[in-house]
Structures are given as structure tokens and as C-alpha cells.
Amino acid sequence: MKKLPRPDERRPVLLARRNLKMARSPHAYVRGNTVQFYEWLHSQRGHALPHGPAVWICGDCHVGNLGPLAYADGDVEIQIRDLDQTVIGNPAHDLVRLGLSLATAGRGSRLPGMVIARMLEEMVRGYEQSFSGKLHHPKHKPEAVKLVMREATTRTWKQLAKERINDTDPVIPRSGHFWPLSREERAALRTLFAQPELKQLATKLKSREDDAPVTLLDAAYWVKGCSSLGLLRYAVLLGVGNGKDRDYCLMDIKQAVQAAAPRHAHAHMPRDNSQRVQQGAQHLSPALGDRLVAARFMDQGVFIRELLPQDLKLDIDIMETGEAMRVAHYLARIVGNAHARQMDEDDRKAWLGELRQRRGKNLEAPSWLWQSVVELVGSHEQGYLEHCRRYALSTHPVGHSG
Structure with missing residues (x-):
């Protein structure tokens, strides 16, 4: 390879x-x-x-x-x-x-x-x-x-896993789309997903138990999109629950940068770009805004969502x-x-x-x-x-x- x-x-x-x-x-x-x-x-x-x-x-x-x-x-x-x-x-x-x-x-x-x-x-x-x-x-x-x-409406987690990470095993195979992480990035991701708000995001969907344990199984730098190439972008595979009841979810982490789009002269928006994206999603796209979290990662604003099979x-x-x-x-x-x-x-x-x-x-x-x-x-x-x-x-x- x-x-x-x-x-x-x-x-x-x-x-x-x-x-x-x-x-x-x-x-x-x-x-x-x-x-x-x-x-x-x-x-x-x-x-x-x-x-x-x-x-x-x-x-x-x-x-x-x-x-x-x-x-x-x-x-x-x-x-x-x-x-x-x-x-x-x-x-x-x-x-x-x-x-x-x-x-x-x-x-x-x-x-x-x-x-x-x-x-x-x-x-x-x-x-x-x-x-x-x-x-x-x-x-x-x-x-x-x-x-x-x-x-x-017919896609399943297995289809998502096959398309995005090539397999349903709890790893993200390194490829042209998924690149290795530095030690600093890996440590920062573990710290990020130890936060209660991120654990809640992982347990929010598919009737998962609110108190289910959340484990970071694997993560990679994600080469995705066009205009966002060069920004921080990560795929994180989480395990929710234990044993036979364990479920998997794929998290998409994306760096939020200052918008180039012109804003209204008297608009009051969050100064943090990740919070700006979160508020915009809540107003424009309720399906996305309802399951998107703004956070800080390696001194940068990022927004995080679980990537669902239906998101195309x-x-x-x-x-x-x-x-x-x-x-x-x-x-x-x-x-x-x-x-x-x-x-x-x-x-x-x-x-x-x-x-x-x-x-x-x-x-x-x-x-x-x-x-x-x-x-x-x-x-x-x-x-x-x-x-x-x-x-x-x-x-x-x-x-x-x-």
C-alpha cells in the first residue's frame, strides 16, 4: 500500500x-x-x-x-x-x-x-x-x-461502515481517506470524548441507554470534502455499551473557521466559530442542529456530530x-x-x-x-x-x- x-x-x-x-x-x-x-x-x-x-x-x-x-x-x-x-x-x-x-x-x-x-x-x-x-x-x-x-431511508450501519471504514470491525483501516494521527491528536481526542456532553451525544440516538459506557475504539485524520481540505477533520469510532449489547457510532469532527460569507452589520452572533455553526444549524437544519455539539479541540473550535447512515x-x-x-x-x-x-x-x-x-x-x-x-x-x-x-x-x- x-x-x-x-x-x-x-x-x-x-x-x-x-x-x-x-x-x-x-x-x-x-x-x-x-x-x-x-x-x-x-x-x-x-x-x-x-x-x-x-x-x-x-x-x-x-x-x-x-x-x-x-x-x-x-x-x-x-x-x-x-x-x-x-x-x-x-x-x-x-x-x-x-x-x-x-x-x-x-x-x-x-x-x-x-x-x-x-x-x-x-x-x-x-x-x-x-x-x-x-x-x-x-x-x-x-x-x-x-x-x-x-x-x-433504507441504509443501515453496516452499509455506512462498509462505505466509510470498509468493515464493521471496531477499527478504521488506514487508507487514502483515513490517515495516521500524531500522539498529540490521539491524546486530545481521548480527552475530548471523556467530556459528559460528548458522551451524551454518543448515547442520544437509537434509544441507547443514557448511562451506557462510551469507549473510543479508533480514530483517524479524515480526508474529506473539497473546500475544507487542510482543516482539522477526524473520524472517531466509538463503542457504546458492553458485550453483546455494544453498539458502534462514527463521529465526524470538523474544524470551524471564520466565515467568509458577509454577515448583517448589526447581527449578534457567537464569537466562537463552532458555536456559530451550531446556532446556524439549529435555525436552518433542525435535523442537524438537534445532534450537533460545539467544542474546543487543540485550541481550535470544532463541531461534532454522529454520522448516520441516512446522511447523504x-x-x-x-x-x-x-x-x-x-x-x-x-x-x-x-x-x-x-x-x-x-x-x-x-x-x-x-x-x-x-x-x-x-x-x-x-x-x-x-x-x-x-x-x-x-x-x-x-x-x-x-x-x-x-x-x-x-x-x-x-x-x-x-x-x-x-
């Missing part, structure tokens, strides 16, 4: 992996390059967006950051599943980010521009429905969502025209519900009225949304090609053959 990086060798390897993932497609580049999006938001064009009510927003609302999440009681819903960038901010930012992601996915599916324009119209219709009536999940799911929901991401890269419309409408409705549940009736009406203004004669999407997405698609396409050029030169320098 290929030699795995030591803790002090991780950074250059992780950076190379991130660059490779972002070079695979324009959609992958958009998912991984949040910085370019936030730079645009801070620009004059970004400042021209309408200002909705100050609510918790995802901050990085692309397609891959939505998917099935399980509640502690076992129910499963599509919600926002990644909240690293969550802040109290302008809901228009989530709309533009989602529009950019959908448009890029549409381009990757070779859909014509006319269809992408209609996708944005359907996105706006779905989003607005959350502000014009009772909050509920849309009944008619697109096929891609039906497939991932069927998989989520939507992988929507190839779409046909009809499916693209349904996906845009459905996902925007999910985001709209997350925003709307935080607003009172007056704020909902005011924001809905703002969304319905400044529409073009032949396009139902607001002009500010359409113009923003067009501009961002162009700049990200240019950025993607430049990224690929730099990546190609770094891996195959001029004059190198083979």
Missing part, C-alpha cells in the same frame, strides 16, 4: 488533492471555490443585491450542500447539510449562490441557455412558495431526490430538461423553508414583495438574480480554465513529456 502522509506532511498533499478535485469540472470548481463567490459579493455588483430580513443563511448554498438528514428519532428530510459558512445575513446571497450552482450544473449537463433561464424561473417560484403559505416540504420530488431519499448529499451533475426544472424548484423550496421559518408574517410579506419587483418582461426571475448569475457563471468559467491551466503546468511542466 502507498505510504500515507505523516501529520507534518499533510498540507501539500491535501492542497494537491483539492486542486485536482476542482479541476475535474466547472461544477466542482464552483463547489470548491467559495472565495471567488464572496469576493464578488463584496464588489459593487454584489452590494447591489436587495437586502432581505436578517436571518441565518447557509452562506454557501450550492447543490452539494443539500441532502437527506436524519433526526434523532429516525425521521429523514432534505435539508441544508453543510453550514461552515452560516451567518446572520442577507437571504439573497443564498439565492444567488444556489442559482450559480444550478446554472453550472445545467451547463455541465449541456442544457441550452434557454433551459437554464427557465431553471432560474422555477427556482424563484419554488422559493417564493415558502413565503406565501404554510411551511411544508413540496410533495412532488424530482427523480434525483426520490433516489437519494430511498437510499437514505445530493449528487446532481447530469440532468435532462424536465428534471432540471423540478430540481431547481424543489431545492429552492427547501432553502426558502429554512429562511421563512425564521421570519414573522410581516417580514415574509415584505421579502416576497421585494422578490417580485424588478422582473424582466419575458423572465419571471428578478433581473438582479438573472444578471448576477450570468456574471458569476462567466467569471467562474474563466476562473476554472485558469485553475486547470495552473494545475496542468504544476503537474506537467513545459518540456516534460509523458
